């Protein structure tokens with residue numbers, strides 16, 4: 079994009095309309111030249127906040143980042159259209175779009191100047207009917223059949239859905255076109271009542287169908303749309319996740335099928351030269367007031383240029399993944415809790431400033447308390463840094479930890495439930511890092527916002543059996 083084509087106003091600003099790839103308008107914000115350049119450089123949106131009078135990177139703290147797909151300027155060059163892939167929700171109020179549920183003059187004919195798209199009429203009919211059903215739900219009407227259904231509850235509604243489906247089948251088998259339309263009308267109405275019963279809007283079903291049509295590429299965590307606060311897609315996803323990872327019986331895990339477990343650590347190539355880490359106990363034990371430490375802990379994103387000592391790094395690795403005891407069954411007991419003591423993480427370290435070892439990418443070998451060098455500094459940065467989006471703290475960190483799942487170590491024992499456990503485990507690990515680092519005036523900032531694809535590719539992970547779960551940047555406090 080040629081920035082000289084953009085006309086900034088007298089305050090140096092240009093409005094930027096942000097639109098999701100699927101066409102939905104998400105928000106309007108302002109850019110100045112610097113934020114536009116940063117957006118172009120990083121591939122993520124940066125704006126200029128008129129109230130705070132500074133640049134802001136959308137989603138920096140919330141993780142609701144916007145990956146830029148395309149930026150265009152309008153015919154006058156005084157407005158930008160930024161097409162993005164939105165992670166999470168765009169609006170600070172928690173709705174998917176800043177325009178969700180805020181329609182003006184809904185009942186005024188003068189507002190409806192845009193003719194309806196013919197293909198949206200089905201959605202309109204269903205939405206209108208659904209609104210009536212919802213209205214009955216909140217404002218019951220004497221003698222209303224809809225209220226009769228709600229009063230009798232879910233089983234009654236389900237029975238009717240079943241009956242109407244059966245009647246539609248019969249009409250179809252009878253090749254009776256009029257009857258098919260009539261029965262399917264009944265079926266759709268009862269399906270809408272069922273949706274209302276679950277406080278779901280038809281929009282969720284529309285989106286699901288669009289998603290399938292787009293070959294599943296439509297991203298899942300879209301949040302809420304529609305004209306009223308509603309149960310969003312996100313909650314649906316969470317329900318699905320909780321259900322899929324419920325402790326169900328009848329799906330024997332690999333352990334139950336007597337399949338041998340994977341080793342407690344990804345094996346080290348036999349000819350590898352590893353860096354032995356100093357004993358963590360060599361570091362003088364700092365006396366800290368525990369309560370003070372818990373209260374004072376905070377995420378630190380700016381670090382001094384000072385190097386960490388190898389002993390400090392050793393201590394932090396010990397506190398986050400240190401093996402206290404290797405068990406006869408191949409498992410390990412460590413300094414952090416882990417579901418079933420599975421300890422399914424491999425810790426990778428992107429090192430920039432640690433005394434005694436060159437910058438580069440390393441893997442922590444917890445069993446031998448050593449580091450396995452993987453790539454030199456330049457190579458490692460080139461491969462890894464783009465995966466952290468615009469989070470400069472990684473580039474400026476003395477080292478960045480990445481906890482990566484060797485998923486079979488968990489799933490061998492727990493099957494689908496493991497999807498919960500690896501993420502729960504990661505929280506414990508990172509909290510230990512925060513607390514241990516605090517005792518030595520080392521700052522930490524957790525990192526959950528990263529580009530899975532890029533980081534997994536940089537580390538040679540397939541994204542299923544092994545994948546990055548969580549990270550944290552560290553450095554001496556400035």
Ligand SMILES: Cc1cc2nc3c(=O)[nH]c(=O)nc-3n(C[C@H](O)[C@H](O)[C@H](O)COP(=O)(O)O)c2cc1C
Pocket residue numbers: 138139141375376377378379469523524525526527528
């Ligand atoms: C799961 C999780 C993910 C996080 N991801 C990021 C991140 O990607 N970038 C960042 O700057 N901070 C990240 N943080 C740090 C939070 O922004 C921070 O904990 C929060 O603002 C509260 O501040 P405090 O840690 O100083 O109490 C993350 C924290 C957690 C717990």
